[in-house]
Amino acid sequence: MDRSRISKPLVLLLFFPLLALAQYTDVINSNRPGRAVSAYAVGRNVIQAEVGLVYEQQDDATLNSDSNIFGTDISLRYGLLFETLEIKYEGSFINQNITYTDLGTDETRTDFSRNRLGLKFLVFDPFKNPENNKPNLYSWRANNVFQLKNLIPAVSVYAGATFNLGDNPFYVGDPIASPRAAIATQSRLSPRFVLISNIAYDRIGTDFPEWSYAVSLSHSFRDPKWSIFVENQGIKSDRYSDMLLRTGVAYLISPNFQADFHLGSGxxxxxSRIFAVLGFSYRLDLHKDKLVAIEDQKGGVNGKIKKNASKKKPKKGRKKKKDKIDF
Incomplete structure (x- = not known):
């Protein structure tokens, strides 16, 4: 028997699960480091926490002030109901000590600089159909170099609200809750490069609505446990506007635990802003794959196999005549 006839289908079967389960992954899918958000959800019944410890130095030339900021970033994510949906809380609680050089006075501000809750839903996934994305079994290069189709991104939409509880010194006059909407895209440029982009409209209906964007490019090394990223974020509002640049590294300690570190500035x-963040991500994986019989799947496994296609129909044609034997 020809071994190549066996090995090729085997390799294909090994790749298919990775393509079919683009939402849930065997290793943690974290939005850290940085602020750009992945288009994909964590997976149904997955509970995930992403935490960062922040130090930042700010100097304001207009107010002639210096300040130091210590804080905590936290994101809690849960895969809700089905694979493409997640509910997410994001919060940043900071303590800012400000010194006004001209006045010789100090001020302390402590509260949430970010406090929001929302739902993210994947509306388009280019890897949903394995038939269009199966690997090339004859060319390593074809599977590992950039192709134009890699620019087609997964797309998700987000809807939620930003909350302002009590007398928040960072957002004076804002209502208790204001709507927030966002779009996230994610493109797998190659097996080692991933491009993520976000655009968001926050504090809708307030006196200071805010537009923002984030573009992040990540690269994994030969040792897949290590990865680096570079990110650009822009913020536009009458209250505050700036462009921020971040770069850092992440290390996968275990399939469910990741550590990261990044630096950034405005x-x-x-x-002026200079900051450093040390963080980690951990998930409690309660995900279970839903098994569906091939004959009950829509279009079959690869989108082409029809129901009961395995039942061969008899070929039409003339019946073979039996030889007549004369005695």
Whole structure:
């Protein structure tokens, strides 16, 4: 028997689960480091926490002030109802100590600089149909270099609200809750490069609505436990506007635990910003695959196999005549 006839289908079967389960992955799918958000959900029944410890220095040339900020970033994610939906809480609680050089006075501000809750739903996934994305069994290069089709992104939409509880010194006059909407895209440029982009409209209906974007490019090394990223974020509001640049590294300690570190800065001096963040992500994996019989799947496994297609129909044609034997 020809071994190549066996090995090729075997390799194909090994790749198919990775393509079919684009939402849930065997290793943790974290939005850290950085602020750009993945288009994919964590997976049904997965509970995930992403935490960061923040130190930041701000100097404001207009107010002639210096400040130090210590804080915590936290994101809680849960795969709700089905694979493409997740509910997510994001919060940043900070303590800012400000010194006004001209006045010789100090001020302390403590509250949430970010406090929001919402739902994210995947509306388009280019890897949903394995038939269009199965690997090339004859070319390693074809599977590992950039192709134009890799630019087609997965797309998710987000709807939620930003909350302002009590007398928040960072958002004076804002209502208790204001709507927030966002779109996230994610493209797998190659097996080692992933491009993520976000655009969001926050604090809708308030006196200071806010537009923002984030573009992040990640690269994994030959040792897949290590990865690096670079990210650009822009914020536009009458209250605060700036462009931020971040870069850092992440390390996969175990399939459910990731550590990360990144540095960043702004481009303005009102205020100037330099910050460092040390973080980790952990998930409680309660995910279970839903098994569906091939004959009950829509279009079959690869989108082409029809129901009961395995039942061969008899070929039409003339019946073979039996030889007549004369005695």
């Amino acid at each position: 481009f303005k001096n009102t205020p």
